[in-house]
Amino acid sequence: MKLAEAESKMQHSVEATQRSFNTIRTGRANASLLDKVQVEYYGTPTALKSLANISTPDASTILIQPYDKSSLNIVEKAISLSDIGITPSNDGSVIRLNIPPLTSDRRKEFVKMAAKYAEEGRVGIRNIRRDALDSIRKQEKAAEMSEDESRDQQDKLQKLTNKYTARIDELLADKEKDITTV
Structure with missing residues (x-):
């Protein structure tokens, strides 16, 4: 695994963590709360946002307008x-x-949920680092790179890991601030 490939995967892990954070509600209306809602539409699980127009007319209301009026009850x-x-x-x-x-109490619960999502993101990044380290060590054993090159690659990989882990920590701090702000 190349460092660029590892960095790309780490970036995707950070983005996935951000999407998870978006599903946690804060005190105001946000259409992304409904991102994970699946509707059984004609026997097929379908994302709600594919079946309806979702808007937020004010800070405390989400308005869902199904494209097909007959699906109103199943969406509800x-x-x-x-x-x-x-x-x-x-x-x-x-x-x-x-x-x-x-x-x-509910805010504390949501902060814990955000911390859980952040930890899942960090674990994902560490797994990517582990796979990349294995790849670097295999290349070193196969004499495809020198010991110095291997150490250099491992140092760069660790810096990438630290960078993306810190990014998740920043996202978590922002989300916790959103949740706890009254």
């Missing part, structure tokens, strides 16, 4: 069964999600 059911913890209200043409203000 999918949201109710999801783990976002918000009860949808259906007025016959659109679904509204009123985002209640977070309690301090």
